[in-house]
Amino acid sequence: MPAEQNDPIEVVAAAIVDDLESPTVLLAARRTEPSALAGGWEFAGGKVDPGETDVQALHREIREELGVEVEIGELLEGPLERGRWPLGTAYAMSVWLAVVTEGVPAPIEDHDAVRWLTRDDLYAVEWLPADLPIVDAVATRFRP
Numbered sequence: 243m244p245a246e247q248n249d250p251i252e253v254v255a256a257a258i259v260d261d262l263e264s265p266t267v268l269l270a271a272r273r274t275e276p277s278a279l280a281g282g283w284e285f286a287g288g289k290v291d292p293g294e295t296d297v298q299a300l301h302r303e304i305r306e307e308l309g310v311e312v313e314i315g316e317l318l319e320g321p322l323e324r325g326r327w328p329l330g331t332a333y334a335m336s337v338w339l340a341v342v343t344e345g346v347p348a349p350i351e352d353h354d355a356v357r358w359l360t361r362d363d364l365y366a367v368e369w370l371p372a373d374l375p376i377v378d379a380v381a382t383r384f385r386p
């Protein structure tokens with residue numbers, strides 16, 4: 243179906259954890275731009291390019307931004323169609339749990355810091371506001 247003018251822009255992102263079944267840490271990345279969002283923490287990811295599947299886009303973005311390869315796990319179901327999460331009205335984001343299979347995450351592009359958050363400090367960074375319900379969804383998967 244062709245995209246309508248006011249359809250949200252599709253974004254994909256990874257909630258990178260240490261273990262897909264029983265996570266104990268979550269990776270957060272600090273944005274460098276635009277200035278309105280710089281300093282906010284988020285899930286690494288980005289827009290799906292034309293002709294790319296969501297999963298292809300996710301692997302590409304994670305490779306470009308963090309320099310790692312990931313295995314993708316469960317889709318964290320959001321309230322919008324196809325389980326996406328609203329980012330304001332302009333964007334809709336699909337978020338999967340993921341684990342690193344190759345490399346060590348580093349802030350290569352679009353971020354200036356990455357941090358592994360334990361359950362106790364999941365909310366210790368200043369998440370972009372739209373991400374808070376997604377962090378809540380990740381928290382429910384954490385090892386009790």
Ligand SMILES: Nc1nc2c([nH]c(=O)n2[C@H]2C[C@H](O)[C@@H](COP(=O)(O)OP(=O)(O)OP(=O)(O)O)O2)c(=O)[nH]1
Nearest residue numbers: 253255275284285286287288289329333370372373
């Ligand atoms: N990647 C990502 N974007 C987020 C998150 N939370 C959130 O509100 N956003 C917003 C920031 C942007 O306004 C929008 C799209 O994100 P993006 O990373 O593709 O933004 P961008 O415009 O810098 O993309 P690009 O040109 O580098 O592809 O979504 C998140 O957790 N991850």
